[in-house]
Amino acid sequence: MTATAFALLGYIGWTLLLLLVMETLRSVLVLGGKRRSDSFRPDGSDGSPFAQRLSRAHANCLEGFPIFGGLMLLALLLQLAALTDPLAPWLLAARVAQSSVHLLSVSVMAINVRFAFFAVQMAIAAWWCVKLLQAGLAG
Template sequence: MTATAFALLGYIGWTLLLLLVMETQRSALVLGGLRRSDSFRPDGSDASPFGQRLLRAHANCLEGFPIFGALMLLALVLDLAAVTDPLAPWLLAARVAQSSVHLVSVSAMAINVRFTFFAVQMGIAAWWCVALLRAGLAG
């Protein structure tokens, strides 16, 4: 498995893990008789502060996937994983770090740290766009 394929799978797995934690919390509330299954607001505004951060961390993963996931998938389909492999683990690490900081705090410092991890991902994605275009034109 290439580093790009591993990072793509890791990104999907991380997004799924966040969803499973969120759904476990909600299931516990329903099964414990504390909430009705039809009482959860879609925007998560009625969740605990941690539940709201979890919902946003999961949504951030989904929002970024069309860019990050598509670039990795494109590299794999075009057999250009050599272009994305060196930075793929760093993209995954930055994604997990961004989500983790989001889960822990929403302080101004945490937001700045979270944005830094997001900026790393955007920088990698921009680099990949250029590098994949160049490799595609050269090949």
């Protein structure tokens, strides 16, 4: 498995893990009789502060997937993973770090750190766009 394929699987797995935690928390509330299953807002705004952050962290993963996942899928499809492999683990690490900081705090410092991890992902994606375009024009 290439580093790109591993990072893509890791990104999907991380997104799934966040969803599973969110659904587990909701299931506990429903099964404990504290909430009705039809009472949850889709955006998670009616949950505890942690549940709200969890919902946003999960949504952030989904929002970024068309760009980050799309670029990795494109590289794999075009057999150009050698271009994305060196930075793919760093993109995954930055994504996990961004979500983790989001789960821990919404202080100004945490928001700044979270943005820095997002900026790393954007820079990697921009670099990949340039490299994949160059490879496409050359080939």
